[in-house]
Amino acid sequence: MSDARAELLLGALACVVLLLIALMVVSVFAKAWPSFANNGAAWFGSGGDGTVDQQLERIFNSPSNNPEAAAYEIRAWPPLWGTAIITLGALLIGLVFAVLTAIFIVEFAPERMRRVLEPVVRLLAAVPSVVYGLIGVLVLVPFVGNELISQERKESVIFVVQLSGNSILVATVILTVMITPIMIAIIVETLRAIPRAWTEGSAALGVNRWRTVWTISVRAARPAIIAAAVLATARALGEAIMLSMVSGSTGFAPNPIDGLTFFFEPARPLAATIVEGAEGFSIGPFGATLYAMGAVLLVSSFFLSLGGYFAKRPLAKYGLR
Amino acid sequence: MSRTRALGAAMAVAGLATALPATASAMTDSHGSSAEPSAQAAQRAVITMSGSTSVAPLAARLARAYVRQYPRRVRFRLAQGGSDVGIADVSAGRVTIGNSSRDPRSSDTGIFFNKIARDALCVVTNPANRVPDMSQPTVQAVFGGRTRDWSQVPGSTITGPINVVVRTPASGTQDAFNALFMNRQAISSAAQQRASNGLIQQTVRSDRNAVGYVSLAFAEGLNVPAYRGVACTLRDSRSGAYLGARNFWMVTRGRATGAAAKFIQWIQQSPRAQRVISTEWVPLQ
Numbered sequence: 001m002s003d004a005r006a007e008l009l010l011g012a013l014a015c016v017v018l019l020l021i022a023l024m025v026v027s028v029f030a031k032a033w034p035s036f037a038n039n040g041a042a043w044f045g046s047g048g049d050g051t052v053d054q055q056l057e058r059i060f061n062s063p064s065n066n067p068e069a070a071a072y073e074i075r076a077w078p079p080l081w082g083t084a085i086i087t088l089g090a091l092l093i094g095l096v097f098a099v100l101t102a103i104f105i106v107e108f109a110p111e112r113m114r115r116v117l118e119p120v121v122r123l124l125a126a127v128p129s130v131v132y133g134l135i136g137v138l139v140l141v142p143f144v145g146n147e148l149i150s151q152e153r154k155e156s157v158i159f160v161v162q163l164s165g166n167s168i169l170v171a172t173v174i175l176t177v178m179i180t181p182i183m184i185a186i187i188v189e190t191l192r193a194i195p196r197a198w199t200e201g202s203a204a205l206g207v208n209r210w211r212t213v214w215t216i217s218v219r220a221a222r223p224a225i226i227a228a229a230v231l232a233t234a235r236a237l238g239e240a241i242m243l244s245m246v247s248g249s250t251g252f253a254p255n256p257i258d259g260l261t262f263f264f265e266p267a268r269p270l271a272a273t274i275v276e277g278a279e280g281f282s283i284g285p286f287g288a289t290l291y292a293m294g295a296v297l298l299v300s301s302f303f304l305s306l307g308g309y310f311a312k313r314p315l316a317k318y319g320l321r
Numbered sequence: 322m323s324r325t326r327a328l329g330a331a332m333a334v335a336g337l338a339t340a341l342p343a344t345a346s347a348m349t350d351s352h353g354s355s356a357e358p359s360a361q362a363a364q365r366a367v368i369t370m371s372g373s374t375s376v377a378p379l380a381a382r383l384a385r386a387y388v389r390q391y392p393r394r395v396r397f398r399l400a401q402g403g404s405d406v407g408i409a410d411v412s413a414g415r416v417t418i419g420n421s422s423r424d425p426r427s428s429d430t431g432i433f434f435n436k437i438a439r440d441a442l443c444v445v446t447n448p449a450n451r452v453p454d455m456s457q458p459t460v461q462a463v464f465g466g467r468t469r470d471w472s473q474v475p476g477s478t479i480t481g482p483i484n485v486v487v488r489t490p491a492s493g494t495q496d497a498f499n500a501l502f503m504n505r506q507a508i509s510s511a512a513q514q515r516a517s518n519g520l521i522q523q524t525v526r527s528d529r530n531a532v533g534y535v536s537l538a539f540a541e542g543l544n545v546p547a548y549r550g551v552a553c554t555l556r557d558s559r560s561g562a563y564l565g566a567r568n569f570w571m572v573t574r575g576r577a578t579g580a581a582a583k584f585i586q587w588i589q590q591s592p593r594a595q596r597v598i599s600t601e602w603v604p605l606q
Binding site: 050056060141154160162163164166244245250278279280283 | 408482508514529
């Protein structure tokens with residue numbers, strides 16, 4: 001095959017991919033439109049008639065052959081808020097672990113340990129989320145529910161919400177374990193790519209290894225750390241199966257002023273809501289509502305990439321990439 | 322330049338044309354475990370099914386028995402996805418039979434519901450909580466969120482808050498529970514939702530304070546209170562004494578024809594099919 005042909009062929013393939021993405025975005029928004037149109041900006045708010053679960057049930061049960069009577073009312077704040085706190089919590093904890101682990105692997109770990117650590121990290125990154133969900137359901141949730149949450153705590157909120165161990169605490173912890181390996185892998189690659197001359201120059205000035213790493217390597221790797229964080233957040237936002245299994249699947253917005261109880265409260269993020277409602281896609285208004293949640297996830301991951309790009313730009317001047 | 326563009330567009334269209342049907346067929350087939358013996362016959366009719374996860378085990382066993390009885394007549398392909406997926410698939414003509422564990426609604430048009438069996442729906446609690454019996458008002462108070470502590474439930478052997486676990490609104494099981502137990506009263510807003518029978522079973526098994534409902538086949542290892550004075554068993558469901566039994570349906574586009582009609586008729590009438598059903602479900606005869 002000549003180069004010109006190869007160029008054409010590959011170009012066409014790339015165009016197909018772009019076209020498919022465009023089609024997907026357009027069709028998601030087209031299907032989501034009735035939900036947004038009927039609720040306006042209140043879609044993102046809280047309150048409304050009953051809880052979000054009752055609203056979803058009403059939407060599901062509304063007659064799909066009679067558009068006049070279709071129910072669309074939804075106030076999606078609880079799943080939005082659940083997505084936000086679980087994702088942010090996992091990202092913050094995971095980022096700290098990832099940076100420190102990456103530094104250890106690259107700068108401090110003995111050769112033998114490194115040879116074990118790196119494949120293990122790569123393996124962790126490839127574990128399917130259902131497996132994490134199973135570990136959560138079979139081990140962590142019963143432990144938290146039976147050992148960590150006292151009877152008094154359960155009774156204190158009895159008229160508001162059920163504390164059973166399915167909680168944002170368990171969800172955040174497992175999500176952290178899921179997204180940290182990707183971040184470690186990316187940051188390790190970048191720390192390796194720091195030019196020897198930079199760190200050797202620092203060492204020659206008598207600066208110890210820890211300070212060298214912290215002031216030279218990590219600073220230079222900042223764009224890559226942001227890229228890692230963006231990638232990990234995107235995975236966290238889209239995680240559905242595991243969160244559906246451990247988050248409690250209740251349309252409840254955990255309340256930070258509840259103190260320690262806050263961490264034991266259940267939630268249900270957007271992606272989990274979509275995957276749990278998948279049986280009802282054929283019901284027009286219900287399908288539209290789920291597509292609207294999908295559209296919100298699409299838009300937020302778009303802004304995530306955009307935000308990552310702009311955060312990286314000023315840093316890239318002094319760093320790699 | 323213009324040549325590049327033309328070729329690119331042509332390839333794009335060709336790529337799309339091949340990509341789209343592929344994904345569509347993958348979607349209907351992907352969850353499938355096909356229930357068919359080794360076959361070389363391309364001329365045999367193929368019955369495709371999708372839908373309810375509750376009906377799927379029964380459908381698979383029936384298909385296997387049917388093939389054993391009439392080895393050369395038909396082949397089966399079975400996928401799951403949930404009652405509404407099955408009904409949507411069969412309305413659109415993507416499958417021959419849609420399995421459903423929810424009853425027909427006014428919005429279902431152009432499709433025909435064939436009743437194939439009945440299934441008992443049991444209220445379940447943790448084995449530590451040996452509630453012997455729950456009346457309908459008790460069930461409604463507990464699942465409706467008006468009773469929130471086990472000390473207020475007669476016969477309960479534990480105290481403490483009640484954790485209500487229910488199915489997602491889109492499930493056929495939830496629909497049946499609302500009709501048979503709740504008289505369509507609202508479920509507690511604090512209830513936790515689970516996407517399958519198995520997940521409810523697991524939650525109730527690991528949480529002392531939990532109460533939920535599952536198909537009889539999933540009640541193993543849990544405490545099953547009697548409902549309205551009748552135990553949730555196969556025998557009492559068969560005799561009609563147990564009031565928490567729901568219907569299993571095979572849905573066809575219009576009245577069933579050809580191979581599907583023969584299969585459904587065999588399920589409804591042949592003694593062999595009735596025997597298969599009566600292992601874990603309630604036969605119609």
